[in-house]
Amino acid sequence: MAQLTAWVNGRFLPLEQATVHIEDRGFQFADGVYEVIACFGGTFLELDAHLDRLERSCHAIRLQLPLTREQLRQRILDTYQRNPFDDAMLYIQVTRGRAARAHLVTDHLTPTIVITARHLPMPSPAQIAQGITAITLADIRWKHCEIKSIALLASVLGKQQAAEQHADEAFWRDSDGHILEGCATNCFALINGTLVTHPLDHQVLGGITRNLLLSLARAHQIPVEERPWQLSESGLSECMISSTTKAVMPVCRIDGQPVGDGKPGPVARDLRRWMLEQFHTMRHTGDSRA
Ligand code: PDD
Secondary structure (H helix, E strand, O other): OOOOEEEOEEEEEEHHHHOOOOEEEEHHHEEEOOOOOEEEOOOOHHHHHHHHHHHHHHOOOOOOOOOOHHHHHHHHHHHHOOOOOOOOEEEEEEEEEEOOOOOOOOOOOOOEEEEEEOOOOOOHHHHHHHHEEEEEEOOOOOOOOOOOOOHHHHHHHEEEEEEOOOOOOEEEOOOOOOOEEEEEOOOEEOOEEEEEOOOOOOOOOOOHHHHHHHHHHOOOOOOEEOOOOOOOOOOEEEEEEOOOOOEEEEEEEEOOOOOOOOOOOOHHHHHHHHHHHHHHHHHHHOOOOO
């Protein structure tokens, strides 16, 4: 695709010309929320779940979406039509809008809405065979991680720190040493054969892929537990992450130590295969819940 097209406040524009005002509150205050949605062969993965979460995020920051759900859905589909990658990721950002810089919002503002679509890169077979590595960091984020806020400075710095240590992701841990989630992923451990992940609360984002993964595990008779967990627990044999852009990936080293035998575990490999089979079915049947 030679030229990407973005949707900006009601208009389709070539990406190069797609701009937002410097006094947009998203730019000034990170006063906004977002979603990242995957699309395979023209079928969106869990579009409704993403729209539900976007509405929840908007509600949580008291931002009223100026589009109905159907209008927004149509804009997302239209943006994809103009950038029809076989594996695509759609980015939707909503900010409170444009105003002279002041923390307090006094005027009635029109929210800014931006939608872009890009190619969604898939990890290479070599990357999957190797798994990913992570470091852990004390959680320095705000106390509302269930909101998909565009204020991602802590996660940007966390990812940077991971990269400097030649790791792929940083996992946030709470003051008791529990693993909460990654900078842009949810985290799971296999402990004595049970797939364990932190429960949904204000310390983690309710990942759409997290839900898919838990459903897949249950469907294949893998026990699931949503509870705080630590890396030091006995019986921990595997770790993995989930996100829209990564699906499921095994995590083989954390803080320089091997997880289990230091190779992608069989359960993570199975879960990844089952999830990719689901994506494959979507491409061919157009059913995102196939
Ligand atoms: N990030 N936790 C955090 C902090 C995230 O930023 C994300 C997603 C997830 C996984 O959520 P989901 O399965 O709905 O993608 C968990 C997106 C992909 C991003 O910021 O690019």
